Amino acid sequence: MTQSSSRRTFLRNFSVGTVAVSTLPLTGCGSGGAHYQDVSYAHGVASGDPLADRVILWTRITIAKGDDVDVGWMIAEDDTFARPVASGVVKTGAASDYTVKVDATGLAPNRRYYYRFQCQGTQSPIGRTKTLPTGTVAQAKFAVFSCSNYPAGYFNVYAEAAKLDDVDAALHLGDYIYEYAADGYASANAAAMSRTSQPANEILTLSDYRRRYQQYRSDPDLQAVHARLPFIAVWDDHELANDTWREGAENHNPATEGLFLARKQMAIQAYNEWMPIRLPDAAKPERIYRSFDFGNLLSLHMLDTRVIGRDKQFAYGSYVNADKTFNTAGFTADMAAPARQLMGTEQTAWLQGQLSKSTATWQLLGQQVLMARMNLPSPMVLGTTGYAAYFALAAKVQANLPLTEAEQQLLAAPAVPYNLDAWDGYQAARETVLTMAKTLNKNLVVLAGDTHNAWASDLADINGQAVGVEFGVPSVTSPGFEEYFPKEDPNVVAKGLEQLIGPLQYAETAARGYVVLTVTPTESRAEYRYVSTVKSKTYTASTGKVLKMLPGAANRKLVAV
Ligand SMILES: [Fe+2]
Known part of the structure; x- marks a missing residue:
């Protein structure tokens, strides 16, 4: 479509329906229409944070840089825009990296809508979105993602999700981008796939973070899923830097990379520019925790366990004694320290309030790190014994075969959390949340990303009382355990972990994918969906394990389907 004919079509569409003539986005043509510049929408369109209304x-305007430009927007009940319901004009420019964000209001609940933009006579692609339902709701369905690393592979997972017709919203649990340099993490095959990170350096400045989002959002599969589904997203660490906490990150060196708080502010600015998120408090761009109500069916609470209130992670290295034994007592005491925070006191109090006031059947927590207990024998965690060797030993015990003294010592080693960056490293904070849900008698379903592997676990409080379940979603592309244990058979690893870790009911540690979560008044069901590879655009898709939880105090555990 030429610019002039697309402009005519747009104006025609804006001249029908309820839109007042005075609000027509004619000024979306910048300098009064006298001089059009070439405009394109190289990063597609997106919608997010749907509410009932x-x-x-x-979108983002790609244009020869210069003055600010006006951008017209329209949302309609149909994809021909014959029934528009709202429209307007907003300005964008270099100050927001030419991103455009509009909160389109006055919509009806539980409805599909279509939207598009126009600037300098050129129309954007059409996006599709959906508002939240109210009242009695029969079903809500989500595609749940985490850990989409561009240089690690093709976004085949996004391509699959974009084909789904009956999903209400996409949930992204973070690691939407990664901060590393082009020769950094998970980039070994990037050049062969034409997915070398841009900029080539580790991203540190506002323009670096923006450039990285530009690259990710140039991906056609990511654009497709954004154009198809509203996103409800939270960040994890890599939107800032690896293993972020409140005042620092593992992958941030203040001596060479400047003040962490300055980097954090720039990363957050770019996130808010590029993600279709609605800030709960415009004066506090670092606050992203917020809730979404799907009528009486479910309340979804999106949390920030990463940035706003997290104390620094503990490291195993500081608990290894001089004689190479493990300081179990010191470690256990530190892990259980009552004041230790993962969400921070303000967010924790907010969550308590949100859970208390919601009368919905289900309470969903959309968040970053694994909440379930993931204790493994310390020799495996500390790397002194391989996974396969330990599983072989466990098999020997099961078969009642005689053990050597060394084997007996190995078996006697304590079990410790495998990941101190997860809730396992913040045990009092975890207990606070579990106790909250239990005391309020809620049906709790926790969603987690971050690990790159698929997990499903029962959640119990410290007394072993069932509280709910956790679905840990596999990564879109980031490598899983198969990269760290290249010599181990992934099936042996997964099956062995399921046996060794009590609450763990399902593990898959070598496949990339996502979860389709379907919530009805009678069940919350997670389907683990996988792609055969992310190293080629040619792949097959499959559904793996399906697990569910039923509502009710007696049912707060996983059931295999
Ligand atoms: Fe990740």
Whole structure:
């Protein structure tokens, strides 16, 4: 479509329906229409944070840089825009990296809508979105993602999700981008796939973070899923830097990379520019925790366990004694320290309030790190014994075969959490949340990303009382355990972990994928969906394990389907 004919079509569409003539986005043509510049929408369109009456619409204008430009937007009940319901004009420019965010209001609940933009006579692609339902709700369905690393592979997972027709929203649990340099983490095959990170350096400045989002959002599969589904997203660490906490990160060196707080502020600015998120408090761009109500069916609470309130992670290295034994007592005491925070006191109090006031059947927590207990024998965690060797020993015990003294010592070693960056490293904070859900008698379903592997676990409080379940979603592309244990058979690893870790009911540690979560009044069901590879655009898709939880105090555990 030429610019002039697309402009005519847009104006025609804006001249029908309820839109007042005075609000027509004619000024979306910048300098009064006298001089059009070439405009394109190289990063697609997106929507996000749907509520019952509003949704965030997003695009970015690609234009020869200069003055600010006006951008017209329209949302309609149909994809021909014959029935528009809202429209307007907003300005964008270099100050927001030419991103456009509109909170389109006055919408009806539980409805599909279509939206598009126009600037300098050129129309954007059309996006599709959906508002939240109210009242009695029969079903809500989500595609749940985490850990989408561009240089690690093709976004085949996003391509699969974009084909789904009956999903209400996509949930992204973070690691939407990664901060590493082009020769950094998970980039060994990037050049062969034409997915070398841009900029080539580790991203540190506002323009670096923006450039990285530009690259990710240039991906056609990511654009497709954004154009198809509203996203409800939270960040994890890599939107800032690896293993971020409140005041620092493992992958941030203040001596050479400057003040962490300055980097954090720039990373957050770019996130808010590029993600279709609605800030709960515009004066506090670092606050992303917020809730979404799907009528009486479910309340979804998106949390920040990463940045806003997290104390620094503990490291195993500081608990290894001089004689190479493990300081179990010191470690256990530190892990259980009552004041230790993962969400921070303010967010924890907020969550308590949200859970208390919601009367919905289900309470979903959309968050970053694994909440379930993931204790493994310390020789495996500390790397002194391989996974396969330990599983072989466990098999020997099961078969009642005689053990050597060394084998007996190995068996006697304590079990410790495998990941101190997860809730396992913040045990009092975890107990606070579990106790909250239990005391309030809620049906708790926790969603987690971050690990790159698929997990499903029962959640119990410290007394072993069932509280709910956790679905840990596999990564879109980031490598899983198979990269760290290249010599181990992934099936042996997964099956062995399921046996060794009590609460763990399902593990898959070598496949990339996502979870389709379907919530009805009678069950919360997670389907683990996988792609055969992310190293080629040619792949097959499959559904793996399916697990569910039923509502009710007696049912708060996983059931295999
Ligand atoms: Fe990740």
